[in-house]
Amino acid sequence: MARLLFWRLLRTALAVWALASGVFLLSHLEGSTAVELAQPALAELRATGGVTTPAARQALERATRHRLGLDVPLFYVGTHRPASATAGQWHWNGLANQYHRWLRDLLHGQLGASFRTGEGVGARLQQALLFTLPLTGTAATLAVLLALALAQYLAGRPRGHGLLRGALVGLQALPLFVIALGLLLLFANPETLAWFPSYGLEQATDAELDAGYQLPLYLWHMTLPVIALTLSALPELTLQLTAALEAELGTDYATTARAKGLAERAVIRHHALRNALLPSLAQLAELLPALVAGAVVVEVAFALPGMGRLLAEAAAARDFPVLVGGVLLVGAARLLALLITDFLSLWADPRIR
Template sequence: MAWSLLWRLFRTLLAVWALASVVFLLSHYDTDTASQFTLPDSSELIGAGSTSDSTQYQAAHSAVLHRLGLDLPLFYVGRKAPSRTSSTRWQWHGFANQYHRWFIGVLQGDLGKSFRTGQAVGTRLFSALAYTLPLTGTAALLAILAALALAQRLAAGPWWQRPVRSLLVSLHALPLFVVALLLLLLFANPEVFAWFPAYGLDQPTNATASPWARTATYLLHMVLPTSALVLTALPDLTLQLTAALTQELGTDYATTARAKGLSGSAVIRHHALRNALLPTLTQISELLPALVAGALVVEVVFALPGMGRLLADAASSRDYPVLVGGVLLTGAARLLALLLADLLYLWADPRIRWQP
């Protein structure tokens, strides 16, 4: 058991590293565009047309490439430019390359520095995670608890089962940005209900406010974004679990439990639920990465300074260290969620055994 867990953990880390390496190598092919974002006056220098201005631009461009470390070869091996006497061939660049420097930095906990701001990538990521983790973690927890409670009630076959199912199916068909905009227009609109603030969480707060007032302000800002994520995740979890519970209630062991005098709710809680959870556990492992992806939409709609907006801005400004660091972090969360699902399978069904 322990060796199987360690082996799976090793394969997970290897897959995360391979993903981050591919993103790093692909993104750093566009070094000229990335460096030009740090030269706001480059178009003016080129437009002047004089030789001195062109030389000045080339010198500034070379200085930026050197400062960002983009003047080094990309990888350990690379293609040598063809000449009149030789054709294109591969050559060994040694350890003085961009990938090796990034590799050693990550092993030491250094994800590099932002091309755009010069800040450490880890600092920017953790600052964004301070908003994204509470948002996605709370949404995941509320969606799972609500799905467990609602699915058990629906599986019991109450009179309101059909309208609730129809409502869940309709809600499932709505994109996340539509749900977020509807909540924004309904509950942060002075023309309807101005119960919650629409945006402004990243604005400076009153320094003289008490900790309770700042906490209340933070919670008010997070209600609508969290609700949007919960409402989009709830239908899929609930409908899947309800179908699995309904199927389990038709089996022989459930019929025997009812024949012994157990109530329908007791049969669901103590017998059917654990078996019905197996297909739902896969959905739960997919839930957190899906919420992280959905956080991009929610953070844009509600102007939250979280991970989604950070990666969107990094992609648009060619801030590759931040982008690669975000992919590394997101990929690790995704693969670790799959590893957690395997552990939950063992808890839900002891008959399942890992194969090395």
């Protein structure tokens, strides 16, 4: 088991490195766009009395490129750099390149600094995770627990639950942004029911507020986002587990258990559930990445300062260090979910190798 764990972790680490490297190289191909966005606009320079001559603009561009670390080649090999090189000719750039610098810092636990604010990427990601981890973790836990309860309820009483099944199928067909906007219109709208706020979580987590007042206010702001994410993940988990349970309840061992006098609920819990979980465990590998991706929609809809909103803003502003750091974190979470699913499958059925 230890050897298996080592090789799985090694493959996971290599896959995360390859993913982050690909995102880094592809994103930094637009380095000129990042430089333009990082410079003050011409109208702003004129308003502040800055020099706006072409020579001054070129000097400002060179200084900005140097500050962002974009004044060196992108990779170890390239088709530019030395003045003596022929245009289009591949040559060796040496270790003084953007990728080598990023990889060296990554091995030392540093993700660089934001192009927009100059803050450390690690600090910005940590601050965003304080909102995203409780959001996605709570939604994942609620979705799994509710799916287990609903699937056992539906499988134990297969007739007369068409309305509930239809509601789950209809909910599964709705995009997440429709669910989020529907909750906002129903429960955070003065025209209907203004039970919950639609924004303002930054004020709810103000350090100056009393802790006894801060926690209820925080939970009040997080209720609708958690419900939105839970409702988006619940139907698929429930319908899959229900179908697997119904298939297991039709097998010979379930019939034998009933013949021994066991109630249907006991047959489900003690005999059918563990076998039915095997196909559903594969969904856990998709659940966490789906919730992280859904957090982008939910955090934008509810104005939450989490990972999803941070990555969306970083992509729009070409803030490559933040974008690459976020992709690295999300990729690691997805591959970790795959690893956990593999070991849960081994636990559920030791015959799997």
